[in-house]
Amino acid sequence: MTMTAPTPKRRGGWPIAFLGIARRETLRFVNQRGRFLAALVRPLVWLFIFAAGFRAVLGMSITPPYQTYVLYEVYVTPGLCAMIQLFNGMQSSLSMVYDRETGAMRTLLVSPFPRWFLLASKLVAGVLVSIIQVYTFLAIAWFWDIRPPIWGYVAVLPALILSGLMLGAMGLFLSSAIRQLENFAGVMNFVIFPMFFASSALYPLWRMRESSVLLHDICAVNPFTHAVELIRFALYLQVNWLSLAVVLGCLAGFFGAAVFMYDPAKGNWARRKGEG
Amino acid sequence: MRAGDALSVENVSHRFGKVEALKDVTLSVPRGAFTALLGVNGAGKTTLFSLITRLYDNTSGVIRVAGHDLRREPSRALARLGVVFQSRALDADLTVMQNLSYHASLHGIPGRNAKARIADVLAQVDLSGKAGARVSSLSGGQSRRAEIARALIHEPDLLLLDEATVGLDVKSRAEVLALTRRLIAERGVSALWATHIMDEIQPDDALVILHRGQVLERGLAADIAGPNGLTRTFLDLTGVEAA
Structure with a gap:
């Protein structure tokens, strides 16, 4: 047995650790085919059934970034991309709570790398998985005549990374606050659904204002609205600067809060009682 | 506490809110030795392991792994630690x-x-x-x-095994315990073996008895057991009633 085992810092093992975490997330995703199908079926049901039904009811005026009238299916597609990322972020969060209950989370946190780095690696790995899902969805939507500019598929990548990181960081923060797996249903009801429905994912904000100014204002400050708009504008080769700023700000806030909560000295983690 | 210990825990206390889970705990694991940490459920074994693995920080005292202070040099300390948790x-x-x-x-x-x-x-x-x-x-x-x-x-220099045989049948339990002892002999690794099963402790093992967050005894198992045997001594020390 050696007393001279080098520490990860000296060995330059940071990329190795990140790639290991990313590989594990990908393997878990590949092994759980049901999860991939569910992630894909959910937005496709919205696109094929919900959007088709609402096309006749909801008229779309010409609003940026669109330069002409668009079908409701076209309008709703960026929102469904963000929905995939929202649910993926929550799925990661759910798996972290599960990992914590089983002990797998502990093996991650006792790694000699700093905790913020481990959490960031897990976050980025989860976003990579969500981006694969979004591009698969966009490829299927293309056959449904939802065809943004070809360069839009490239331009949307940074937007997807940022929105995925923000939603993933939110999931990370929530996972640190949830004590038991059973509490997750509450998160779905009180966080996920309100966040999705009170946003511009399904209806433009001006439509919302016609119904209720208060609801419009709530939607306007919802970070998910800005994730949707960032994706929508990027898909049509534009930048929504306000949404970019909000997404970056929320990313920093959620991730900072998650790191605090998982801090061995300060956060919620430190208040959990052991068993033996 | 010797300078060359694989693990040293000095005057460590920890609270969960109003509950004092560990009270002024001091123990050490010598290099290349098997040390048993004996305690009933709720004695504070898992809390102690959580502190040694820095799942959370101790509120007082010092923990050193292979000479590295866990709070000052967490990366170096954790790099020398291998952990088998109670849960999968x-x-x-x-x-x-x-x-x-x-x-x-x-x-x-x-x-x-x-x-x-x-x-x-x-x-x-x-x-x-x-x-x-x-x-x-x-x-x-x-x-x-x-x-x-x-x-x-x-x-790693030190293996922490938290109730590693829980849920195993008698044969598997014996295998896991024998494997750990063999690893110590062959690889020179040190081990802190948390358990509530007294059969797993041999007379020449180093032993620490933890009860209600306090170390009641530490030393050679044979010395602690004395003429009454380990089970009787443990029950007398802790005041726990035999089933």
Whole structure:
């Protein structure tokens, strides 16, 4: 047995650790085919059934970034991309709570790398998985005549990374606050659904204002609205600067809060009682 | 407390709100030795392990792993620590090889080295033929041995095993315990073995008795047991009634 085992810092093992975490997330995703199908079926049901039904009811005026009238299916597609990322972020969060209950989370946190780095690696790995899902969805939507500019598929990548990181960081923060797996249903009801429905994912904000100014204002400050708009504008080769700023700000806030909560000295983690 | 100890815990206390889970705990694990940490459920063993693995910080006292202060040099200290947790930590959906590769990466071990080390540790725990098997297909004993292989992958100086035989049948329990003792003899690793099962402790083991967050006794098991035997002595010390 050696007393001279080098520490990860000296060995330059940071990329190795990140790639290991990313590989594990990908393997878990590949092994759980049901999860991939569910992630894909959910937005496709919205696109094929919900959007088709609402096309006749909801008229779309010409609003940026669109330069002409668009079908409701076209309008709703960026929102469904963000929905995939929202649910993926929550799925990661759910798996972290599960990992914590089983002990797998502990093996991650006792790694000699700093905790913020481990959490960031897990976050980025989860976003990579969500981006694969979004591009698969966009490829299927293309056959449904939802065809943004070809360069839009490239331009949307940074937007997807940022929105995925923000939603993933939110999931990370929530996972640190949830004590038991059973509490997750509450998160779905009180966080996920309100966040999705009170946003511009399904209806433009001006439509919302016609119904209720208060609801419009709530939607306007919802970070998910800005994730949707960032994706929508990027898909049509534009930048929504306000949404970019909000997404970056929320990313920093959620991730900072998650790191605090998982801090061995300060956060919620430190208040959990052991068993033996 | 000797300078060369694999683990030293000095005057460590910890509270969860109003509950004082550990009170001024002091113990050490000498290099290359098997040290048993004996206590009933709720004695504070898992809390102590959580502090040693820095899942959370101790509110007082000092913990050193291979001489490295856990709070001042967490990276160096954790790099020298291998942990087998009480609850399952391997991913059941992945193969043994995939799990071990993941844990090698968490210690920054590059691919080629990782493969060689995985082959080595799987041979040590007699699981060479199970590298490609999913963890969900392993028996309880095999799964525990795979956990030990995982904990050994970065060649730690100290193994922490938190109730490693819980849920195993008698045969698997004996195998896991024998494996741990063999690893100490062959690899020179030190081990802190938390348990509530007195049969797992041998007379020449170092022993620490923890009860309600306090160390009641520490020393050689035979010395602590005295003429009354370990079970009687433990019951007398802790005031726990025999079933």
